[in-house]
Amino acid sequence: MARAQDFQGGDPIVEARRAFFEAGRTPVGQVPGAILQSWRRCRGLGLAANARPAIEPIDAPRLRAMREQHERLWRLARAEVEMLAADAANTGSIAILTDAEGWILDAEGSAAFLDKAGRVALMPGACWSEARVGTNAIGTAIADARAVEVRGGEHYAAPHRILNCAASPIFDPYGRMVGVLDISGDASVAQVHALGLSQLAVAHIEHRYFDEGIADADLLRVHSQRALLGTAREGLLAFRNGRLIAANRVGLALFGLERTDLGRASYDALFDGAVSRLRDDGALHDRNGRVLYGHVDEPTRARRARAATPITVSPATSALDADAPLFGDAQVADLERARRVLDAGIPVLVLGETGTGKEVFSRELHRRCARAGKPFVAVNCAALPEGLIEAELFGYESGAFTGARKEGSTGLLRQAEGGVLFLDEIGDMPMALQPRLLRVLQDRELSPLGGGKPVKLDFALVCATHRQLEDAVAEGRFRADLYYRISHHIVALPPLRASDGRDARVRTLWARIGQGRRLSDAAHDALVRYDWPGNLRQLVASLRTLVALSEPGSEIGVDALPAYLRARLPAAMPSRPETVAVAGDLDAITLSSMRAAVEACGGNIAQAARQLGISRSTLYRRLGADPRAS
Numbered sequence: 001m002a003r004a005q006d007f008q009g010g011d012p013i014v015e016a017r018r019a020f021f022e023a024g025r026t027p028v029g030q031v032p033g034a035i036l037q038s039w040r041r042c043r044g045l046g047l048a049a050n051a052r053p054a055i056e057p058i059d060a061p062r063l064r065a066m067r068e069q070h071e072r073l074w075r076l077a078r079a080e081v082e083m084l085a086a087d088a089a090n091t092g093s094i095a096i097l098t099d100a101e102g103w104i105l106d107a108e109g110s111a112a113f114l115d116k117a118g119r120v121a122l123m124p125g126a127c128w129s130e131a132r133v134g135t136n137a138i139g140t141a142i143a144d145a146r147a148v149e150v151r152g153g154e155h156y157a158a159p160h161r162i163l164n165c166a167a168s169p170i171f172d173p174y175g176r177m178v179g180v181l182d183i184s185g186d187a188s189v190a191q192v193h194a195l196g197l198s199q200l201a202v203a204h205i206e207h208r209y210f211d212e213g214i215a216d217a218d219l220l221r222v223h224s225q226r227a228l229l230g231t232a233r234e235g236l237l238a239f240r241n242g243r244l245i246a247a248n249r250v251g252l253a254l255f256g257l258e259r260t261d262l263g264r265a266s267y268d269a270l271f272d273g274a275v276s277r278l279r280d281d282g283a284l285h286d287r288n289g290r291v292l293y294g295h296v297d298e299p300t301r302a303r304r305a306r307a308a309t310p311i312t313v314s315p316a317t318s319a320l321d322a323d324a325p326l327f328g329d330a331q332v333a334d335l336e337r338a339r340r341v342l343d344a345g346i347p348v349l350v351l352g353e354t355g356t357g358k359e360v361f362s363r364e365l366h367r368r369c370a371r372a373g374k375p376f377v378a379v380n381c382a383a384l385p386e387g388l389i390e391a392e393l394f395g396y397e398s399g400a401f402t403g404a405r406k407e408g409s410t411g412l413l414r415q416a417e418g419g420v421l422f423l424d425e426i427g428d429m430p431m432a433l434q435p436r437l438l439r440v441l442q443d444r445e446l447s448p449l450g451g452g453k454p455v456k457l458d459f460a461l462v463c464a465t466h467r468q469l470e471d472a473v474a475e476g477r478f479r480a481d482l483y484y485r486i487s488h489h490i491v492a493l494p495p496l497r498a499s500d501g502r503d504a505r506v507r508t509l510w511a512r513i514g515q516g517r518r519l520s521d522a523a524h525d526a527l528v529r530y531d532w533p534g535n536l537r538q539l540v541a542s543l544r545t546l547v548a549l550s551e552p553g554s555e556i557g558v559d560a561l562p563a564y565l566r567a568r569l570p571a572a573m574p575s576r577p578e579t580v581a582v583a584g585d586l587d588a589i590t591l592s593s594m595r596a597a598v599e600a601c602g603g604n605i606a607q608a609a610r611q612l613g614i615s616r617s618t619l620y621r622r623l624g625a626d627p628r629a630s
Contacts, residue, residue: 013153021049034144035154038135041143042156045131052159053133057125063105066125070099073170073179074106076208079433080201084183085109086435093185093194096122096167100177102129102139113186120160122184133157137165138182145169145177147202149195152187162187166194168202173209173238173246175259181205200232204431206248207232213297214238214246218275222254222284222294227475229294239275242267255286330500334491335365341489342420342460343370347441349426349486350464352493355535358464359424361493366420371460374419377412381429413440416459426486427467427478434479441485461486496539497531506539513543518555526558526565533594564597564608 016030020039027036047053058066067074077097084095085108094109094117104124107114117123130139134156141148147168153161167182181202183194213219217240221229228234235251237244244257244265252258255270267275271286275296278284283293338348342365350358359378366376413421423429429437441461445454463486472478496502506527510519519527532539542562550556558566597608 011153013151017049017153031154034140034148035135035150038130038140038143039156042130042134047134047156049134049156050158052120053157055121055126055128055133057121057123058103059125063125066099066103067105070105070179073097073099077170077179077181077205078106079430079436080181080205081106081108083435084181084197084201086439087197088183088185091185091191092189093164093183093191094122096138096180096182096184098128098138098180098182100142100169100179101127102132102142102180103127104138105179110185113184116162116186117184120162122163133160136160136163137167137184138180141167141169141180141182142177147195147199164189164191164194166191166198168195168198170202170205171249171259172206173214173236173248175247175262203232203249207234207236208430210236210238210246210248214240216240217245219246219297220251220275220278220294221297222251222278222292224254224290224292226293231477234294235292237270239267244270254292331361331493335361335368338365338489338491339368342462345460346488347461347463347486349469349488349490350462350493351469351490352464352466353495353535354466355537356493356495357536358466358493359422360536361491362420362422362462362464365462366422369420369460371419375416376420376422377416377459378422378424379412380424381426413457413459414455418458419460421459421461423461423463425465425467426463427465427469427472431477431479434482438479438482438485441482495532496535497533503528509540509543513540513547515547516553517547517550520555520557522558523556523561526561530565562597564594 012030016027019025019027019030020036031039042049057063074097081095081097088095088109089111092110092113094107094113096104097106098104104122104126107117107122107124114123122128127133128136128138130136130143133139135150136155137148137150140150147166149164149166151164155161155163155165163184164187165182165184167180169177170179170181172178181198183191183198185191185194210219217238219236219238222235222237223229223233233250235254236246236248237251238246244262244267247257247262252261255265257265269287271284272289273284275284278294279296282295283291285291342348348362348365350361352358362378363376366372440457444457469478469483469487473480473483496505499505506524510524527539527542534541542565545562546556546560550560594608598605
């Protein structure tokens with residue numbers, strides 16, 4: 001049985017332990033204050049300092065039930081545990097997730113250290129509360145409600161001196177502690193950045209808790225630096241009936257508040273000006289005159305948007321969809337080059353504005369490549385709820401989390417076996433998930449959530465985004481190593497306004513869609529000369545609308561065109577299409593078209609967006625409209 005005398009000399013902790021445990025003195029200044037306070041609490045509980053705590057991990061069924069009980073925490077933290085575990089494996093340490101009582105839900109990282117940790121029951125199913133095992137990073141972080149590091153002999157129980165641990169508590173939006181994220185390693189190896197890494201990971205987890213919105217509340221995303229908006233370092237504050245009901249730690253720190261202020265602090269006490277100022281101007285002053293930038297979320301509307309189906313799994317194909325736009329000569333050449341690259345096992349990255357046909361191009365690439373006889377699996381990374389992306393992509397074992405199918409799920413990567421995986425809007429993939437995708441692309445194998453044997457993978461990868469990924473890499477919003485992995489061959493699809501042969505494109509599409517109806521010359525010219533800010537998607541939607549609102553065999557004239565096209569007719573009928581470009585800056589033309597559409601629809605944003613073939617959020621953003629408008 002270990003005693004304080006068993007510790008090696010030359011370390012201040014040795015003298016501190018002797019003073020406290022043997023002489024009954026208080027070693028003030030010899031150990032951190034948090035450690036000394038914890039030692040006092042543990043001694044008050046009657047814990048033995050020199051004995052190995054009796055820790056009995058619960059069995060597998062009870063652990064599974066415990067994970068289901070804490071499904072939301074386990075799901076939202078999973079990506080961070082994976083990311084930390086990958087780094088921890090290289091430093092001989094492990095990443096640990098516990099609930100708010102110290103029960104370990106997950107432990108991953110160095111296989112060698114997992115075995116060593118198992119000797120002191122530092123494993124899933126064990127409870128590491130202070131009351132059970134004495135001073136340790138998990139239990140002491142829970143007791144103090146703050147991040148803490150416990151090194152070697154600072155642990156209350158002498159047998160735990162083999163550990164160096166750093167833990168940070170996790171709080172939900174309402175200030176309730178829901179768990180702890182810990183990094184533990186061998187005490188003989190210095191873990192210089194462990195505490196900082198755990199705190200950073202927790203910030204991402206806590207930020208993710210707000211993604212589903214706060215019911216019946218205005219959620220303000222603010223910061224004094226614009227560049228930090230949209231990151232885990234932005235302040236999040238939710239107000240209901242003028243009262244602060246939820247906030248992350250950054251939001252609280254911006255105003256010097258504590259979690260105990262939730263439910264008591266008022267909006268008027270913090271901000272100078274109505275919340276509408278933030279919607280209209282993107283900026284608001286606090287009561288100290290400081291300018292805070294940001295915007296306001298409408299959580300219920302955001303949740304409905306997320307409900308859109310983000311995944312399609314198409315079977316093998318050999319023919320082009322009859323409704324798909326034809327490709328011009330330049331795109332046919334792009335397709336052939338991309339086909340050769342894809343058949344060589346090299347990923348293809350398709351860039352282009354919203355509506356330029358990135359998925360259509362990718363499906364045609366699948367049709368032409370050597371994998372045409374296998375599935376095409378399309379995943380919209382922007383539409384899939386962040387907490388479910390990992391489970392949907394990588395699959396999970398039976399009982400991995402609440403709501404999981406009883407038989408588990410193979411995951412989309414395995415559904416694409418032998419075929420093509422299309423990751424649309426890859427630029428919107430959560431930062432925390434990018435390392436695992438990178439490892440899958442490198443190793444071509446995956447392990448399902450909840451355990452299971454690694455599975456070898458065989459698929460071709462096509463990614464697409466409307467974002468400038470190089471800028472995202474420079475700003476730290478997209479991993480550079482993942483970007484270089486997926487961008488060996490880039491295809492840039494031009495916007496419709498900049499593409500050649502718009503006249504031929506309109507004629508070809510109308511021949512497919514028109515069902516025998518005729519376009520008057522004036523209507524055809526108006527369609528050709530319009531700049532189509534929503535690109536091909538908007539054009540196709542407009543043509544289909546013309547068909548739906550006309551009689552078979554009829555001729556469609558200018559009066560049947562959408563209002564936003566008719567509004568442009570007096571200024572959009574030059575003899576040569578090229579003169580449209582000199583009439584003004586393209587952005588100005590686009591904005592003018594959008595304003596005309598909104599005006600023609602009587603201010604109805606939703607209707608104008610449908611006519612333009614773009615999303616309401618895009619229209620709001622470009623026009624700076626109030627999201628509460630109809």
